[in-house]
Amino acid sequence: MTLPLFSTTEDPGPDFAGLIRRLQVPLHPTMGMPSGGAASGGMPGGSAGGAEFRHGTTVVALRFADGIVMAGDRRATEGHAIAHRAMQKVFPADRYSAVAIAGAAGPAVEMVRLFQTQLEHYEKVEGVVLSLEGKANQLSQMVREHLPLAMQGLAVVPLFAGYDVTRGTGRIFTYDVTGGHYEETEHNATGSGGRDARTTIKLGYRADMARDEAVELAIEALYEAADEDSATGGPDLIRGIYPLVATVTAEGFEAVPEDEVAERFASLIERRRSEGRQP
């Protein structure tokens, strides 16, 4: 290894993805999957070109009074089989933002790692933190570069949310496979159980909720999604594996403790039983 120095005309600046491309560190998986399975387009089971790969599912984000809540289930599937029971889909992107992923697990986790490094790299090289809008645009570029693989069935659809320090509010951005990003005013969910999760949030959502109410609603949304969608994992009471929930506020990214999540699921089930509803 030598010191990565560049002439002024070839300097990648604060762009980490540009840097590793110049240094020829292998970046995204090379394009051109085995032909034949093209355009199987985001099948929830996850298969491209006949080969089955891991697939992550439902993630949700919603705004509340002090910032945002983000949550994701833990299941990864390979075709119709469960591939992993404790997958992490909600990640801190940097101090004031979080990113959640749905879609082909391999490229999605790699995209998150690149995104995290990119944000920190920018901050260190430039000496200032990117604006929340800037971070959302960066992620957009990464999703766009992934489009050829998405067209072959390896779609990655992230959800990005954070606390905008200059505006003093939480903001949520959703993406599509083409890299288009759209700001959401209230909430959103993506992944195979996203539709069920969205409906649940929509019914319970109010503007300026308190943190506890928002966490509760996110948990309920994942619970409903897991109930309807086979690729979404619910609370695993036997193994003690629970969805990951995190908040981003003026205090920064904070994971909701597992004990609290477990307790909220338990009381959700209890409450429904006592109300005479199906748990």
Next chain:
Amino acid sequence: MTMPYYVAPEQVMKDRAEYAQKGIARGRSLVATVYDQGIAIVADNPSRTLHKISEIYDRIAFAGVGKYNEFDQLRVSGIRHADTKGYAYSREDVDARSLANLYAQYLGQVFTHEMKPLEVEILVAELGTGTHPNQLYHIAYEGTITDEDRYAVLGGETEAIAERLEERWTQGWSLAEALRAAVDALAGPDRTLTGGDLEVAVLTNGNGRRTFRRLVDDELQALLG
């Protein structure tokens, strides 16, 4: 065609060293010291935006004196090296020693092969863990690398500053004690430096993964007393 004049290699090296030393001595100095909770770096730098001290990686900081554009280029390449390595391997695999070696090689190569040596002196500091002690790697303009485990002084008048710091040095001193001694050492008997003339940063546990933190405004004033 005219033949170039013969100049003895000793003379060439001597001239280059003198040139670099002069450039470095023109700038203000910098002190780094180990204290009970980590490493503190104090620079005589009135600018709030043109930093001499900065973060390289989770447990690694960089500091430079001399020509700003030259050490800033080294700083950025250090961040690039560390981030690339951490991305390709793992965050744990990024260490200050290999980075310090790369800097030393580069500075040495420029010193012997280029027309003009770099007019910089740099420091790579790494916060220790349970098993590894704190490390301060001091790299001179010609690529000489020294590792210190107590303190390092960079820039002009280093001998006088080091002498003043040595007098006050105590093993396991607190951040406030270390800062006051470092500031007095930098200022010397004829000057006084206040918070506004200083750039101060620490590497210390307790901030999570990234241990680098700048001390500014009220926090710095309180520590300086």
